[in-house]
Amino acid sequence: MKKKKYVDIISGILLIALGSIYFYSATTLPEALTTEPLGPAGFPQFLAVVLIALSLWILVKAILDKSEEANSATKFTPRDIRCLLLVIGMMVLYVAGIQLLGYTVSTFLFAAVCFCLMGASWRKPTGVLIPSAVIAVVCYLLFKVLFNADLPRGLLI
Amino acid sequence: MTTMQLWGEIFSAFSIQSVLWVFAGVAWGIFGGALPGVTASLAMSLILPFTIALEPVQAFMLLAAVYVGAEYGGSIPAILVGVPGTPANAPTALDGRQMHLNGHSGKALGYSLTGGCFGSFFGGILGVFLLGLLVKISLMLDASAFFALALFGLSAVISMSKGNMAKGFISIILGIMLGSIGADNFTGMPRFTMGMIQLGDGVSDVPAVVGFVAAAELFGQIIQQIQEKKLVSPMLGKLDYTFVTIKEFLATIKTAIVSMIMGIVVGVMPGAGPTIASFIAYNEGRRISKDGDKFGTGVPDAIIAPEVANNACVPAAVVPLLSFGIPGSTSAAIMLGAMVMHGMRPGPLLAQNNPEALGAVFLGILLACPCLLIVGRLFLKPWVKVTAIPPHYLNTIILCLLVVGSLALNEGIFAVGILIVCSFLGYLMKLAGFNPVATVLGFVLAQLVEDNLRRAMLLSKGSLMTFVVHPITLVLLLLTAASVVFGLMKGKKAKQQA
Numbered sequence: 144m145k146k147k148k149y150v151d152i153i154s155g156i157l158l159i160a161l162g163s164i165y166f167y168s169a170t171t172l173p174e175a176l177t178t179e180p181l182g183p184a185g186f187p188q189f190l191a192v193v194l195i196a197l198s199l200w201i202l203v204k205a206i207l208d209k210s211e212e213a214n215s216a217t218k219f220t221p222r223d224i225r226c227l228l229l230v231i232g233m234m235v236l237y238v239a240g241i242q243l244l245g246y247t248v249s250t251f252l253f254a255a256v257c258f259c260l261m262g263a264s265w266r267k268p269t270g271v272l273i274p275s276a277v278i279a280v281v282c283y284l285l286f287k288v289l290f291n292a293d294l295p296r297g298l299l300i
Numbered sequence: 301m302t303t304m305q306l307w308g309e310i311f312s313a314f315s316i317q318s319v320l321w322v323f324a325g326v327a328w329g330i331f332g333g334a335l336p337g338v339t340a341s342l343a344m345s346l347i348l349p350f351t352i353a354l355e356p357v358q359a360f361m362l363l364a365a366v367y368v369g370a371e372y373g374g375s376i377p378a379i380l381v382g383v384p385g386t387p388a389n390a391p392t393a394l395d396g397r398q399m400h401l402n403g404h405s406g407k408a409l410g411y412s413l414t415g416g417c418f419g420s421f422f423g424g425i426l427g428v429f430l431l432g433l434l435v436k437i438s439l440m441l442d443a444s445a446f447f448a449l450a451l452f453g454l455s456a457v458i459s460m461s462k463g464n465m466a467k468g469f470i471s472i473i474l475g476i477m478l479g480s481i482g483a484d485n486f487t488g489m490p491r492f493t494m495g496m497i498q499l500g501d502g503v504s505d506v507p508a509v510v511g512f513v514a515a516a517e518l519f520g521q522i523i524q525q526i527q528e529k530k531l532v533s534p535m536l537g538k539l540d541y542t543f544v545t546i547k548e549f550l551a552t553i554k555t556a557i558v559s560m561i562m563g564i565v566v567g568v569m570p571g572a573g574p575t576i577a578s579f580i581a582y583n584e585g586r587r588i589s590k591d592g593d594k595f596g597t598g599v600p601d602a603i604i605a606p607e608v609a610n611n612a613c614v615p616a617a618v619v620p621l622l623s624f625g626i627p628g629s630t631s632a633a634i635m636l637g638a639m640v641m642h643g644m645r646p647g648p649l650l651a652q653n654n655p656e657a658l659g660a661v662f663l664g665i666l667l668a669c670p671c672l673l674i675v676g677r678l679f680l681k682p683w684v685k686v687t688a689i690p691p692h693y694l695n696t697i698i699l700c701l702l703v704v705g706s707l708a709l710n711e712g713i714f715a716v717g718i719l720i721v722c723s724f725l726g727y728l729m730k731l732a733g734f735n736p737v738a739t740v741l742g743f744v745l746a747q748l749v750e751d752n753l754r755r756a757m758l759l760s761k762g763s764l765m766t767f768v769v770h771p772i773t774l775v776l777l778l779l780t781a782a783s784v785v786f787g788l789m790k791g792k793k794a795k796q797q798a
Contacts, residue, residue, distance in 0.1 A: 154732045158470060165477060168492055172484075179754065180762035183484040183491055186750045187477070194473045197466045219731055226523040227727060234720050237703065238713055246707070254696050261522070261692035262529030274693060282704045291353065292708035 148205040148213040155202030159195050166191035233257070245297030246287075251279040301651040301658075303432030309659025310428070310666070318361050318660075321354070322667040325362040326675050329369020329668075334686040335694060336377045339386040340370035340574070341630040342517055345510040346701050348638060349708035356642040357660040363638055364618070364664025365671065367631050371574060371611045372416035372672055375603075377687045379408045380539075388574035388613075391582035391606035398598030403540055406680070410544030411552070411603040413676045418549075419560050419611030421669035426564055427615030428662055434623035435658075438648035443755035444766045446624070446648075448776035450749045453626045454742060455783040464733060465784075465791055471735040475742020476749060478503055485751055498714040505637040507706045507715045508743060511722025512736040513630055514702055519727040522695050529692075541680055544600075552604040555585045563609035567616025573629035574610035574617075581609030615665050621646055622658050625748055630737050633744050635661070641709075647748070 169187040205213065233256060240249030254275035263271050286292040325347075332343025344366050351359035374385030379396035392412060399408035441449065454472050481492045482502025493499040559581040566577035585605030586595045595602045617628030618635060625647035627633040639646050644654050651658055676683070706715040726736040760766035767773050 150732050154734075165492070172491060173487070173489055178758065179486060180757045181754045183487055183489060186753060187480055187491070190473055190477055190480075194470060194477075197470050197473075201464075201466055201470075222527065223523055223731075226526050227519065227724075229526070230519060230522055231720060231724050234699075234703070234723075238716050238720070241707075241716075242713060246704075250700060250704075254700055257696040257699060258692055261525045261695060263692055278697060278700050282700060286349070286704050286708050289353075292349070292704075293710045293712075294704070294707055295713065 146214050147217050148208050150217060151201050151205035151213075155198045155205060158198035159202070162191045162195035162198060165194070229260070233260075241295050241297065243297050246294040247279045247283045249297070250282060251275050254278045301432070301435050301655060303429055305655070306428055306432050306435075306658060306662070309655050310663045311659075313357055313361070313656060313659040313663045314667075318358060318663065319667060319671075321358045321362045322365040322664055323671050323675065325365025325664070326369040326668050326671040327679075329366040329371075330373035330376075330672075330676060330683055331369075331686055332366070333370035333373020333385045333389075334376040334683055335689065335698075336381075336383045336385055336687065338370075338698065339513075339517060339630075340367055340374070340388075341513050341634050342510075342698075343370040343373075344631055344634040345506075345513060346698070346705060348506055348510070348634060348641075349705040351638055352641065352708065352710075356639075356644070356654075357656055359638055359642060360635070360657055360660040361664035361667070363635055364614070364661050365668040367614050367635075368416070368420045368611065368665055368668035368672060369675075370631075371420075371614060372413060372607070372676060373683070375412040375416070375607055376409065376683055379412065379603075380405065380684060380687055386574075388578045388610040389606070390575070391578050392603055394582075394596055395598050395602035398596065399600075399603065400539075400598075402598050404542070404598075405539040406541040407544050407548070407600075408598070408603060409676075409680060409684075411549070411600050412607045413673065414544060414549045415552075415556060415559075415604040415607035416611040416676075417669045417673045418556050419563055419608035420614050420665055420672070423560050423564055423567075423612030424615040424662060424665040424669070426560075427619050427665070430564070430568070430616075431619045431622055431658065431662070434619060435648075435651045438623045438651075441624075441648065441772060442770065443752040443759060444770055444773045445776060447749060447752035447756055448767065448773045448780065449624055450626060450745050450752065452776050452780045452783065453620070454738075454745060454749075455780045455787075465787055467732075467734045468738055468787075471729065471738035472742035474729075474734075475739035475744075476746040478508065478739070479743045479746020480750065485747065486754060498711070503743075504709065504711055504715050504718055505640050505744070506709055507719035508722045509633060509637050509740050510702060510705065511719045512726040512740045512743075513634075514698075514723060514726075518695065518698060518702075519723060520730070521691070522699070525691050525695055539684065543677065543680075548600065552600050555589050555601040555604050556608045558588055559585060559605045559608035560612040563612025564616040566609070567613030567628055568619055569628065573631075574613035577609040577613045578606035581605040615662065618661055618665075622650060622661060624648065625650070627741065627744060630740060633740055636744055 166188055169184040172184040237249055237253040255271050258271045259265055287294050328347055329343055332338045344363055347366055351362060374389035375392045375396060378384040378389040378393035379400050382393050382397045384390045384393050396408045396412060481499055483500060484491050490500055562581045562584060563577045566580060582605050585601050586592045589601035591599040591601050617632040620626045620628045621632045621636055627636050636646050644657055703716055706719045709715050729736050756766050767777060
């Protein structure tokens with residue numbers, strides 16, 4: 144994804160697909176009551192049509208755009224996308240960990256991994272392990288004990 | 301509800317407990333605002349789960365106080381390191397930073413603090429009168445007018461979104477589509493739930509709003525931090541903490557009053573918010589100040605103008621929320637989430653059904669001003685230290701708080717799933733030039749838009765003339781069209797200049 148216009152082309156295609164799925168889902172909704180002119184599907188269908196039209200506009204404009212600006216490189220790099228996927232992947236693993244290991248243990252692990260990913264060194268464990276433990280315990284005590292929140296226990300604690 | 305009744309509600313909400321919650325809210329607000337990258341809305345989102353355990357009145361007071369505190373807190377890093385804590389403090393970074401470099405750090409922070417207190421307090425008093433008026437007007441509006449009002453609110457967001465208007469429209473539509481998930485209010489039938497029982501009541505407000513708000517702000521910083529691995533915080537050196545005197549503040553009173561009025565006017569407009577108010581007030585301050593030509597070199601008026609304006613926006617932004625159910629800013633949208641969480645529905649009936657909520661929000665704002673002065677002045681040094689927290693610790697703590705905050709809603713792990721999905725989408729949208737904040741406003745206004753459109757159509761038996769025959773509706777629709785046309789023209793002009 145090097146050129147700026149490619150971002151608009153891909154977003155346009157994805158949004159047209161989303162609009163079409165949304166429109167189709169709206170057509171499967173039950174018919175309106177006789178007294179209600181719009182019904183449950185009317186407004187969503189209207190939204191879908193506007194979304195598809197605007198996305199088509201963005202798509203066509205991007206394809207036809209020959210300007211230097213549109214053909215210049217994007218500000219973000221594939222490395223940014225990889226980092227984003229890494230952060231999302233870690234959060235997904237964290238959520239899975241919460242269900243499996245319980246809130247406290249997985250928060251400790253998640254915080255430790257985050258610290259290291261963002262620059263802290265494993266070689267200085269006090270700078271990683273102690274703050275991770277503090278975050279996990281403080282969050283647990285604050286939310287579970289003080290606010291009585293339903294934090295998952297998992298197999299461990 | 302009359303203005304006098306509103307004042308009655310404000311006084312009756314007063315208690316020792318409420319003072320304590322406001323103190324706590326202000327302290328958290330200053331702390332959150334002082335953290336670079338943590339906006340007022342993010343500071344409010346992070347504390348939102350705490351408010352479940354509180355009485356609604358205390359919860360709203362706490363959130364209002366966080367809002368006031370954060371708008372000031374953001375000026376601390378703006379002045380000391382030149383990085384605004386919240387976007388609304390960006391103009392403060394210009395002259396505040398310069399005054400700090402001239403060796404008057406305490407004075408720069410003092411002008412920002414006193415300006416913030418002035419803006420919120422007197423803005424709050426004016427806000428009460430404005431709210432009293434708008435509550436009366438809101439009861440006169442019918443379904444078609446509410447539909448037009450919601451559209452006007454949404455159009456204001458689009459016209460203010462930079463660059464591509466089509467992307468602004470799409471961002472809003474995506475928000476409304478997200479808001480349409482769940483049981484249909486008219487028939488009770490589930491819509492777009494993809495067979496998930498958890499979506500039966502719709503997409504949970506708090507994780508969705510927090511996800512979209514947090515994503516745009518936090519993910520970028522985390523990704524940058526992963527790549528740069530910069531562990532050192534900016535060095536502040538030795539600072540002079542001599543505070544601003546009353547006489548010095550009074551010398552800026554003209555700029556303060558004008559900026560406060562601007563803050564209120566901009567803040568009341570849905571979607572405009574404190575950032576726009578700060579920039580407008582800074583420019584206007586340059587025009588009216590006797591030191592206008594010295595703006596940029598560290599003059600008091602240049603700090604007072606944006607800080608008074610962004611703090612005056614706080615009471616102004618909650619006025620349309622409490623009267624019409626339309627949040628004036630992203631932070632007000634978080635307040636809307638809190639009200640829904642406590643079983644209230646902001647809108648014209650809020651003043652009748654839950655008048656205590658209106659009193660609580662405004663008491664929170666008014667009480668927050670003296671608290672802000674006390675907390676901000678007494679603990680000037682600790683707040684300065686906040687800006688020195690290493691970024692890898694800070695980002696991790698915020699990420700953990702976002703997750704535990706969603707878990708604390710007691711909706712199970714599904715809420716965290718919504719948070720992750722919305723964060724991911726929000727960040728991608730921002731990368732592709734869309735506006736996640738517009739999506740949030742579309743999401744929170746979705747029900748208001750659709751329900752009132754359908755109600756208006758039902759009452760008019762399907763005739764579109766209902767949107768033309770009512771004068772208020774017609775005026776609002778014309779304003780909406782004007783707002784869109786103005787936005788289009790502005791975009792075209794900007795493109796020609798580029």
